[in-house]
Amino acid sequence: MTEGVAVPPAILELTREVDQARVDRYAVAARDPNPIHRETPEAYAGPFGRPAAHGMLVLGIVSDLMTRGFGQAWAETGGIKVRWRSPALTPVVVTVRAELKKHVEGTVTYDIVATEAGGETLLTGTATVRI
Amino acid sequence: MAHSLQFSDLQKGHSFARFPFLVTAEEVAAYLESTGESPDAWREHVPPIFIDALAIAELLATVAIPKGVMHTGQEHQTHRPARIGEPLEMEMRVSALSERRGAVMAVFEADLHDTDALPVATMTISVMVLPEGATV
Numbered sequence: 021m022t023e024g025v026a027v028p029p030a031i032l033e034l035t036r037e038v039d040q041a042r043v044d045r046y047a048v049a050a051r052d053p054n055p056i057h058r059e060t061p062e063a064y065a066g067p068f069g070r071p072a073a074h075g076m077l078v079l080g081i082v083s084d085l086m087t088r089g090f091g092q093a094w095a096e097t098g099g100i101k102v103r104w105r106s107p108a109l110t111p112v113v114v115t116v117r118a119e120l121k122k123h124v125e126g127t128v129t130y131d132i133v134a135t136e137a138g139g140e141t142l143l144t145g146t147a148t149v150r151i
Numbered sequence: 152m153a154h155s156l157q158f159s160d161l162q163k164g165h166s167f168a169r170f171p172f173l174v175t176a177e178e179v180a181a182y183l184e185s186t187g188e189s190p191d192a193w194r195e196h197v198p199p200i201f202i203d204a205l206a207i208a209e210l211l212a213t214v215a216i217p218k219g220v221m222h223t224g225q226e227h228q229t230h231r232p233a234r235i236g237e238p239l240e241m242e243m244r245v246s247a248l249s250e251r252r253g254a255v256m257a258v259f260e261a262d263l264h265d266t267d268a269l270p271v272a273t274m275t276i277s278v279m280v281l282p283e284g285a286t287v
Contacts, residue, residue: 036187045185049178050201051208067219075222076204080186083200087192095196099228103277104221 025090025151028128032118034085038073039111046077072107078114078134078143085116086130090149102132102145113137118147126150154215158280161214161257166244168213172263174205176235196232203227203274206241206261210276213243217280223256224277230270239265246275253282 040059047053052074055062063071079102086094108114115137118130127150134143156167174197182201183190203225210216233239240263247258256279263271 042185042187045181049181049185050204052204052211054211076200076207076225077186079203079225080188080198080200083198084186084188087188087198091192095192095199095229095232097229098199099226100200101224101226103224 025093028120028123028151029089030120032085032089032130033115034081034088035113035115036081036084037111037113038077038081038108040071043071043073043077043110046074046080050074050076052076068107068109071110073110073112075104075108075143078104078108078116081114081116082118082132082134082143082145082147085118086147086149089118090151093149093151097148097150099148100132100145101147102143104143105141108136108142114142121146154213156214158214158217158255158257161245161248163245163248166242168209168241168243170209170241172205172239172241173237174201174233174235179235193235195234197235199227199229199232199272202233202263202272203261203276206243206263206274207276209241210243210259210261216278219281221279221281222276223279224275226275228273230272233263233271237265239263239271255280 043057047057056066057071057074114134116134118132121129121131130147132145132147135141241261243261246260249256259276261274265271
């Protein structure tokens with residue numbers, strides 16, 4: 021964890037594999053048992069043809085990235101705004117990248133994008149934190 | 152699951168849920184293990200996106216969301232960290248509701264505050280309900 025970041029990093033990046041076992045554990049921990057996220061007939065008959073990871077699980081990777089970059093400042097002042105662009109079909113390797121957009125009066129804003137290994141964009145948005 | 156509200160009951164501005172909110176250390180540990188995050192940064196505080204996930208769980212428990220719903224967007228602003236084991240309260244309302252070509256777009260706002268009514272976090276959850284038979 022980085023405490024008291026004086027000069028914000030220009031780029032932050034984090035890659036994590038999201039397999040079905042992780043999604044199943046997340047479904048319990050986050051109390052979201054929607055069958056489209058699990059190995060169920062509903063998932064295979066659904067719009068994606070197979071299970072899709074919870075979007076909030078992908079967003080959790082973004083939060084982890086910001087935690088690694090800003091530590092306690094993220095916990096105390098973090099803000100995030102995202103739109104999901106496509107489903108993360110399991111198993112999937114997710115890379116989250118944050119690129120510094122602006123640094124004004126102690127608040128930094130990053131453009132956020134999450135992609136899967138094939139290049140498909142899963143999520144875009146911005147994250148802010150006071151440093 | 153018995154829901155207290157149908158999706159069709161919702162109206163813009165409708166405040167539909169107010170409930171105690173307390174997250175235990177065990178719940179945080181299970182969440183972090185599932186997402187793959189290190190617990191080192193979250194010995195005292197609740198990870199912010201976990202708060203959002205629990206708000207969504209409450210939304211799903213309260214409102215009968217139709218099949219075909221898509222979670223399209225999420226916003227979160229931390230005002231101050233939520234402490235593990237701290238008794239808080241969450242209030243949820245419908246902040247926007249619209250229909251376009253049969254698809255319904257709804258935005259839910261959740262405010263998390265402490266026992267002094269001071270803000271802890273605010274969140275918005277955007278969803279789209281596709282018309283029956285539509286695919287993405």
